[in-house]
Amino acid sequence: MSMSMVYLVIAVLAVVGFLLCRARALASAGGEARNLHSLPNYYGWHAVVMTVLPSLLVLIVWLIAQPIYIERQLENYFPPGALEDDSQRTLIMGDVRRVAAGIETAVSRGAMTSDEADALSPEDVRARLAAARIPLGSEVSGQVLDAAQDYRQIVIWGAFGRAALAILVSALGLLYAVSVSNKDFRARNRVEQVTLGVLIVASMIAILTTLGIVLSLVTEAGRFFTMYPFTDFLFGLKWDPKFQGNSTFGLIPLLWGTLYISLVAMIVAIPLGLFTAIYLSEYASPRVRSVVKPAIEVIAGIPTVVFGLFALVTVGPFLRDFIAQPLGLGNSGASVMTAGIVIGILNVPFISSLADDIINAVPQAMRDGSYGLGATPSETIRQVVLPAALPGIVGAVLMAGSRAIGETMIVTMGAGAAATMSLNPFEAMTTITVKIVGQLTGDTAFDSPETLVAFALGITLFVITLALNIVALLIVRKYREQYE
Amino acid sequence: MTDLSSAPGATPAGVRKPHSLYEVDALTKRRNATEFRFRLYGIIAIAISLSVLALMLFTIFSDGISAFRQASLSFPVTLTEEKLDPAGNRNREEMAKVTTIGYSNLLKENFAAYVNSQGFEVEGLTDAMIGDMLSRDAAAQVRNQVLADPELIGTTIDVTVLANGRIDGYLKGRVNREEALRDKNVTPEQLDLTDKLVDQGILTVAFNWGFMTRPDASDQRPESAGLGVAILGSAYMMMIVLVLTLPIGVAASIYLEEFAPKNWFTDLIEVNISNLAAVPSIVFGILGLAVFINFAGLPQSSSLVGGLVLTLVCLPTIIIATRASIRAVPPSIRDAALGVGASKMQTVFHHVLPLAMPGILTGTILALATALGETAPLLLIGMVAFVGTHPSAPIQGFFEPATALPVQVYGWASRSDPAFLERSSGAVIVLLFFLLIMNAIAIILRRRFERRW
């Protein structure tokens, strides 16, 4: 029985339950809704909750438990030592799954009956599957085939058991709901409790996400550090991954590129963003402001890949042809400058709108005080408004810095891939994010250090950006309190 | 207590002579000049940002707009039986044994014969050159047509097939004769012929529907590369994101705004949400790869995984926007509902939520727009891979490999043939078009339902 059938049955049960319980509750009150504890629909919803929620829980638990059970079960087919090694284990389990899936597909395509499938021998399985146009990478050992056959059985029975259990639980829930549906039952309170539970679960998704990020980064990076020394990663001056293994993964060149590009970006973004914010909040007439502010914000609404394309086809070649080559500073279109300038522009609306808020939060009385002493607007801004807004602006700049550090597409398309450490901003350099993309989109096996290093890079990125943001948030919050 | 012995004029620093307001003194002149410069910096800053924006949009539009027009060739083809159906029994299975190479040769011969019959005088033009003006895609197109209708064999049909990318590029001004001398994929003679074919109406340039519908194509066939799979993939992901974020986001926001007690746990959730909003999106890609693909075993490059990852990316923003609009509903409305005996839950679902809905929808659409342009996390879950076939309809299609609009932009931009730059920029135009629509809807919603309490 397929999953969609199961869902369908449960849905039907829920509808039946809704109508039944509603009717029963009404009947117990002699058809008078006024005599019920709750509105009639609540009895219906109570039935829906009871039929759907427990069975869904059962399904979820089953889905999580089944693979774990299968893995345990399959271990029996292999000699104890064969699965010691983690990567070895993933390989073998992968094989088993592939073979099982292959046989299953062959059966479903009608290339063999399920009896024939059960009778397959290690020698002919590859040929038979190939005949059904299902390629298998390598020869299949007896152990793997046995395991695969068992795997198929468990999956088939598992699907059946799961469906049966889910429907059973659903039906029991329905019966329970029907049995309690009478005029004194507090259906509304029950439904509201469940709703509250659902709301709480939904709000915990954020925590689960963070947990997921941290756990996946930490475990995978942990595996990386069993293969590659931690200090070599953190302090290594050379980044040189090789396909055939024996790679060198030094973080420093990537960190250098990341920080250099972010520095250029900030040098571009801070003055542009601040002056934009100052002009808009202190000088611009309401009409100018109502046109220019949304126009600047358009920049923030454009996907970064578009900026990446712009860096690649316009900014890079322009800087190369008109600045780098004439000055003899190199002839690469992709460079720190290219990526830095484009990220800088991207960050202008971010800084300007944060700074705008912050500048507007400086009380008017402060400005009046300054004007009343005969200060010009620019003196007022530089000597009174900005110093008052400084903590908030520092916060905004830190947040923008964290965005620049985490920016991926623009650097992937505009900064290059060479992990060099140079002071020349017209040279191609690379960043942490570029290398994460590079290492994870290659064709290397998932368990190799070449791939796993991406998780170590991910943790580095996560920690840096998180730290910047927390500091920024603290500063901004402190600043807000000052004027509230 | 106070020192009033000295009158203002007598202070040691009383350097300011009494002077008329009508004359501006030197210091004030200098200060005003500074003032002017300062104001100018503001204007310059805005001008720089906006002109870079304008330049970016301009270059991308001028590079990309030509992707919406495409050159194609129309000519008669005689579908000879001995080549296309050697067995002669119109059996599709057997006919399928003739590969595109067979069709390609047939098309080239027919096209060359047709061109020669028109009597164009082009020096140095060989039949092979004429044949190469057809797109590599043409053979597959005609083959499909024949396999769909075997009765065509033996007849002469008029076909309209794509022209080679270089010919297309020549008509769009991307390729010229000098480059053609150096380019092994095109010769000046072919370009001469192109001019003549255009005059004759054999070679025409028309609106390129294929750009919106076809799947991606290999490096050799930029002319047939399209956004079909990417648009479908993006649409699927947006559906998933919408279906997941809206209920989860609303539920979480309702809890945090209306029910959550003030304790360390809800504090933790709050801090979490604001921090997640600032985590670089690529980190969500790593999460997707580790959790959804490697741990949960969901299919790589599928819209499902893409949608899940994008859901996590935009959930924090949606929660922040939703909470803001729930908070904007004045407490008086809650008091009124509670006052007539509604439960807290009823108050929220019957009164607060409907009133907050326009704001929630606006926030959701804007978050979806951001998700639509998100690229980096999708690269990590394998969406950058070449996908040559359209995914099937939902829900099955959610599990099949697809790609996304912004990823396609990146994919094409990283190919070497300049013809793909046109496609890439064209894809940006399509992407921006969708973003524009989404933002317009958000603005209209906001205008329409804007409330002043």
Place this chain on the structure above:
Amino acid sequence: MVNKVNNMLDDARLKDRTMTGTDIKITARNVQVHYGTSHAIKDLNVDILNNTVTAFIGPSGCGKSTFLRCLNRMNDTIASCRVDGEIKLDSEDIYDKKVDPVQLRAKVGMVFQKPNPFPKSIYDNVAYGPRIHGLARSKADLDDIVEKALRRGAIWDEVKDRLQSPGTGLSGGQQQRLCIARAVATEPEVLLMDEPCSALDPIATAQVEELIDELKQNYSVVIVTHSMQQAARVSQKTAFFHLGNLVEYGETGQIFTNPKDPRTESYISGRIG
């Protein structure tokens, strides 16, 4: 000190008040102020004398602050505000095109209702004006100006040991005196004060009032107040505003003891406002 405060609070000296100044500092003729379409000041004429404290009184919203802000063109910072008519400072039209408001405000200083020290040190707060107007040639000069201003603001003794600590850390009354010192430091000729004591307690109010009395020796002081007692205590001339009109203007003693206009009388006796 306490004794002195008590004396100040006793405002029975109205009659024997002498006019210290006689020459006219500011003349306003036919002044009209509009905020967008609302008419805030209607055809106002007044002469403000030198070395005199002039009080503006009247019910809330009658345009006292608005008119006060016209005198140093602070209204320029409000986009919707339009000023017509003629205001002359030492017979020069301050709304003339040639006049730079920056220079005007150096001559006509202002103290606001709520103390608004800058988020800087006490020293820098006071030095701000002299710095931007280039009044000091050296650091020593500036120190001198700051000290003098703080003394005149009657706050020197309280802050002389912590000139570098932030001005926002002072008490409300100290902050307001700091703001007065800040305004005085630019050597203005006229000092405008918009309800300078409304945020202060009675002790601080008394200090500021005492200060105002002393300031009039050097400046022409215009003060907006809601406290009739305060007006009576500190001012020599009083102007009564009502609904954007200047109803009555005259010697403080005369206004308070013998008002000519019935509106003035009912306001002073507490019937309007």
